[in-house]
Each structure stands twice: as C-alpha cells, then as structure tokens.
Amino acid sequence: MAAIDIAHNPVQHDRTKHVEIDRHFIREKVDKGIVDLRYIPSKEQTADILTKGLPKDGFEYLIGKLNLIYIYRPT
Structure with missing residues (x-):
C-alpha cells in the first residue's frame, strides 16, 4: 500500500529519496493510464x-x- 501511495502522491517524501527516479517513472505511467496500481x-x-x-x-x-x-x- 505504501508503494501505491507514493506513486499517487506528488509530495516528495524523505524516505523515498533513493527511489526518486523510479517514482517519477511510475507516476508518469500512472498519470497516462498505462499502469494501474492495485492493492494485493x-x-x-x-x-x-x-x-x-x-x-x-x-x-x-x-x-x-x-x-x-x-x-x-x-x-
């Protein structure tokens, strides 16, 4: 659930600095509707x-x- 929240939330988090590039990549795909993040x-x-x-x-x-x-x- 944390990964889904980070992907949807544009606010920069201190704990996610090491995944900054990945987060932006996924966020872009979520915004374009290419990726649909679901809770499992x-x-x-x-x-x-x-x-x-x-x-x-x-x-x-x-x-x-x-x-x-x-x-x-x-x-």
Whole structure:
C-alpha cells in the first residue's frame, strides 16, 4: 500500500529519496493510464512463496496459484 501511495502522491517524501527516479517513472505511467496500481492482500502475494516461511495452507494455495507441482506431497 505504501508503494501505491507514493506513486499517487506528488509530495516528495524523505524516505523515498533513493527511489526518486523510479517514482517519477511510475507516476508518469500512472498519470497516462498505462499502469494501474492495485492493492494485493498479503495472502495473494505469490512472491511470498519464494521469500517467506508460510503455513501449510498458504504454501499449498500459492503452489496451486503458480501451477507448480509439490513433489514432496505425500501420495
């Protein structure tokens, strides 16, 4: 949500100085309607399967969402 707020808010933030060029690039694309930024709930973040330890149900949900085969599932 913070990234969406930064992209939509033209006010310069102290914490975003290192992403200033990227922010302007994305803001331009948002203004032109090329990019549509949407909020994605945490349980829908497919990258989490690669970066976090997830509970079994969350892991299996994301495996299915990515159309991956879980080779260690008991048969």
